[in-house]
Amino acid sequence: MSSVTPQIGTPRQNNDNGVYPPTQVVIKGSNFGIDTVVRxxxxxxxxxANLGTELYTSVPDGVYSGYITVSKAGGSCIAGTASGINCAGTEFFIDCYDATGKQYGSETEIKQGDSKGIVYSGIETKAFRTDVIFGxxxxxxxxxxxxxxxLFxxxxxxxxxxLQRDPTIPLPDGYSSQFYVTAGSATCTLKI
Structure with a gap:
């Protein structure tokens, strides 16, 4: 494997605000053979499509950030890594917001332990992400x-x-979360 394009994508999304297809991924390399497996x-x-030097695939449902790997016949990749026997891989990142074309502008990051005041003008939706949550x-x-x-x-x-008034929403441990907040004209404080 010499390259993966893109290295950021999304599985299929079917949410109230839109349906987004899975990201199409092209893996370049050589000698992929006929029994090649992509994970x-x-x-x-x-x-x-397997053109011998290019593999075409898409992000399957249910996957999350980690590794994309290619193994040839008789090969296997060690789970959670990009190594093994007849195996090559690289990191791959799932981004739920990127598929929308960033329709709500840039994401604002809120780190664990921080808070941010966000100004809403009229009814408006804004996009956010956390750093990796611990505990x-x-x-x-x-x-x-x-x-x-x-919340994704x-x-x-x-x-x-x-339609919540001052909600408290639990966030999952061990990874970064992405979410949208829609509010009317107000200044809202978001704290993690």
Whole structure:
């Protein structure tokens, strides 16, 4: 494997605000052979075309950030790594927001232990991400407006918290979360 394009993508998303197809991925290299296997972490991906020096695939449902690997006949890759016998790989990142064309502008990062004041003008949606959460943590929102929150799990499946007043939402341990917050004209404080 010499390259993977792109190295950031998403599985299929079917959320209330849109349907987004899985990211198409091209893997370049040599001598892929006919029994080549592509995996995103431990999930095998279908190969739509094998041209010997290029493999075409897409991000399968349920995958999360980790490694994309290619193994040839008789080979195997060690789970959670990019190494093994007749195996090559590289890191691959799942980004739930990128698939939307960043329709709500740039994501704002909120680190664990921090808070941010966010100004909303009219009814507006803004995109956020956390750093990697360690231990138990909550997203706490204080706002003069009722808010709706869409929280994505690490495989881009969304959970909606609709029309909430000052919600406290548990965040999963061990990875970065992405979420949207919709509010009316107000200044909202988001704390993790």
């Amino acid at each position: 995103f972490n431990e999930t095998q991906a279908a190969i739509s 138990s943590a909550n997203l706490t929102i204080s706002c003069d407006s009722i808010v709706t929150v869409r 799990n690490r495989s881009c499946v969304a959970t909606d918290y609709i």
